[in-house]
Amino acid sequence: MLRFGINLLYRFYSGKWVEQPDLNAIPENVKRASEALCGVNLFTEEFQFPDKWISSIFSDISFRPVIPVGTYYPPNKIEENKIRFPSKIQGINKGNNEIAQRIKIYYDKLKENPDALLMILEKYGSFVPIGENSPISLYEHMKFLEAIRQCNNSYLLASADFSGIQSFIYTISSKGALKSLRACSFFLSLLSEHIVYEILKKQGLNRSSIIFSGGGSFCLLVPQNTQATLRDIKEKINSYFLHILGGKLYLGLVWSECEIEDLMSPNFRNKWAKIGNLLEEDKYKKFGDNLQDFLAVTMPKKLTNQDECQICHRDDCDVMEQLSDNGGQINVCHLCKEFFYLGDALTDYQYINRWENEPQIGYFLEIPSLNGNSYYWVDKKPNGTFHWIKNSFQPNDCWPSFTADYVTQDEKGDTADFQYLADKSEGKKLIGCLRMDVDNLGTIFSDRVDSNLFSPLALSALSKTLNLFFTIYMNLICEKQIDSPLLIQTENREERRPVSIIYSGGDDLLIIGAWNEVCELSLDIRRNFKKYVGDNEDISISGGAFLAHSKFPFYQMANFSGKAEEIAKRNYGKCIKEDCCEDYTKCPFYEPAPKPKCKRKDSGLLFYTPSREDKKRGLERDPKTKGRIETTLKWDEIECKVITPLENMYPIFKQNRETVISRSLIYRFFSLVDKWENDGILYLPLMAWVIERLKKISNAKVNSQIINLSSIVFNTKYMSSLYIPLTWLDLLKREGR
Incomplete structure (x- = not known):
């Protein structure tokens, strides 16, 4: 099936077959599935590709009766070093002999390797349309048909999700934190790759069976005889989690038999809901197969003469080892020691290597497999019995692994620690x-009106497109390899942002770094995400940022930034009622109580502090304030x-940086904000005096900024949020730790 897909791909770009296909050899269930999915029969000489560009998967998502303006992609290859944004203009498809030649070269070399053929299809076929006005690409279509062929008329939908991720990652102390955090995040991604590889390898399947994988979850379409393999790998992995990780992680893995009709009709919505319910039930009963271990009556043991691991805080490990960290010695468990060294290895690698037997190398991760244990480590070169290539669509004899691994390194080339990142801050x-x-x-x-979106193909396409943004494209955003990155101050800036990605994948992220870089980065991420989804108002991203000293415990940083994110996600808008939907009460985004609200969020909370939120809640209780x-x-x-x-205030501050008045000017603005919050418009006379004073101490170079600033501070709609740019400016002004 994949070879036929390459044939179609070559025909799209060149107008002819790379080799004459045997159309009579296509299984009937595959033909029926193809026709049901795209409304045309691919397996005839008469099949013709659509004339127009493929539409973005996000263009098909709308909860309003009026479909948003469509966005489209021209046919081309996926590039690892460039974000592909959709266009609002739909063009006409044209051939490309250069791409056709590349396809033929790869095909002649790799035609016997189905996983390599899938990489060719993904690289060159992700923007090739297969049906009129459909966002489903040739790549997604042929991948799904291959999965159906592999099932041989016996279908099983399997879904998995890790629970306990936050407690596993975010409870790490500040000792060796950055290295260990990045290693933990990598380990979670590796676990997904490992489990999927074990299942497919055991069943003799290729990667086409993966509907999606990323963000700590995956979904597979496999034959029904895979159930024993699923049970086996689930038992082994959860036993490992219980005994090696102390039960911090749990693999929820469920499956349900289905018919071909369930995959090609609106019935898939019900099937997917059933899988979701099974997964929730499984996670509520986690480690249910290990009850004997929990109920066994044993006396507590202190297994070592050392205190707890100073990274993960466990004290029940057989062996504690000493590790050098910033000139000092810390006690760590064996797994945290491996993570510590893995964190440095992750700064510069290209391959994830796997061995079936214990390798003769310094460090490795040992994970249970279906036939014993498997061993993993990263390197610049391929090694071992199998390997994954990082962030590459290059067709090869391996599997691709997409990851957001942007990291700042110190002068020695090691992972930069919190203090190094803090010292890179401005102010x-x-x-x-x-x-x-x-x-x-x-x-x-779950609530998309158009059931066409609720199919395995669209689920795969949507998950892949989102995961692409949160992995390799997130690296580009952090590198400032984008149009017009936000730079409040332009002098003495690093070429690359001094930030490090702890985790980014699926649909969420956690990034730490120099405070001003992180705040600017949040805007860059949102701007590019908005552009990436074609300005679709129904798909948005929200987030929160928390600032702290470098010695502040990381788990508290994660906790407070998580609270900021939660508050941002509760920032509902005003329901526009009939302007949105004729029967707005049935809109999935409608929130009726206490007043009609719209759940479209698209919000950010910068500089979160609990005290500021408390003051806000106090003022909200009084209608006057x-x-x-x-x-x-x-x-x-x-x-x-x-x-x-901020862009108007910063040049004024910069011009008056050394004057006595400038050092108190920001605090004068803060006091006026405080007066506004307590007394309302009575702040205006004092604000007029401050602006006049500012004009006297400034030169003509910043007159335009002062005029713009005046129009802002005399407008009460800006006063409620003026505290935010003032805080930003104040932190830029301060020096030292």
Whole structure:
């Protein structure tokens, strides 16, 4: 089936077959599936590709009766070093002899390797349309048909999800934190790759059986005789989690038999809901197969004469080892020691290597497999019995692995620690911790009006497109390999942002770094995500940032930035009722109580502090002062209420940086914000005096900025959020730790 897909791909770009296909050899169930999915019969000489560009998968998502303006992709290859944004203009498909020749070269070399053929299809066929006005590409279509062929008329839908991820990663202390955090994140991704590989290898299947994999979950379409393999790998992995990781992680893995009709009709919505319910039930009963271990009556043991592991805090490990960290010695368990060294190895690698027997190398990760144990490590070169290639669509004799692994290195080439990142900040030397994720993704998957989106193909396409943004494209955003990255101050800037990705994949992320870089980065991420989804208002991203000193415990940073993200996700908008839907009460984004609200969030909370939120809640109780503090804003409001004032205030501050008045000027503005919050418009006379004073101490170079600033501070709609750009400016002004 994949060879036929390459034939079609070559025909699209060149107008002819790379080799004459045997159309009579195509199984009947595959033909029926193809016709049901795209409305045309691919397996005839008469089949013709659509004339127009393929539409974006996001163009098909709308909860309003009026379909949003479509966005489209021209046929081309996927590039690892460039974000592919959709166009609002739909063009005409044209051939490309250069791409056709590349396809033929790869095909002649790799035609016997189905996984390599799938990589060819993904690289060159992800933007090739197969049906009129359909967002499903030739790659997704042929991948799914190959999965159906492999099932041989016996279908099983399997879904998996890890629970306990936050407690596994975010409870790490600040000792060796960055290295260990990145290693833990990599380990979770590796576990997904390992489990999927074990299942497919055991059943003799290729990667086409993967509907999606990323963000700590995966879904497979496999034959029904895979059930024993699924039970076996689930038992082995969860036993490993219980005994080696202390039960911090759990693999929820469920499956359900289905018919071909369930995969090609609106019945898939019900099938997917059933799988989701089974998965929730499984996670509620986690380690149910290991009850004897929990119920066994044993006396507590202190297994070593050392205290707890100073990274993960476990004290029940057989062996504690000593590790050098920033000139000191810390006690760590064996797994944390492996993670510590893995963290440095992750700064520069290209391959994930796997061995079936214990390798003769310094460090490795040991994970239970169906036939004993498997061993993994990363390197610049391929090694072992199998390997994955990082962030590459290059067709080869391996599997691709997409990961957001951007990291800042210190002068020695090691993973930069918190202190190093804080010292890279402009002004106050602080760490910023940013968490973001896509809004209402469950609603998009479950309540989408058009059932055509709810098919395995669209599920695969949507998951892949999102995961692509949060992995290799996130690296590009952090590298500033984008148009017009946000730079509040332009002098003495690093070529690359001094930040490190702890985790990014699926639909969410956690990034830490120099505080000002993290705040700017949050805007860059949102701007590019908005462009990536074609300005679709029904698909948005929200997030929150928390700032702290470099010695602040990381788990608290993660906790507070998580609270900021939660608050941002509760920033519902005003329901526009009939302007949105004729029967707006049936809109999935409708929130009726206490007042009609819209769950479209698209919000950010920068500089989160609990005290500021407490003050806001206090003012909200009094109708007279309600609305005088805004800590969370829609991203478009942040652009005009935070970035615009800041871009006008910063040049004024920079010009008056050394004057006595400038050092107190920001605090004068803070006091006026405080007066606004307590007394309302009575702040205006004092604000007029401050602006006049500012004009006297400034030169003509910043007159335009002062005029713009005046129009902002005399407008009460800006005063509720002026605290945010003032905080930003104040931190830029301060020096030292």
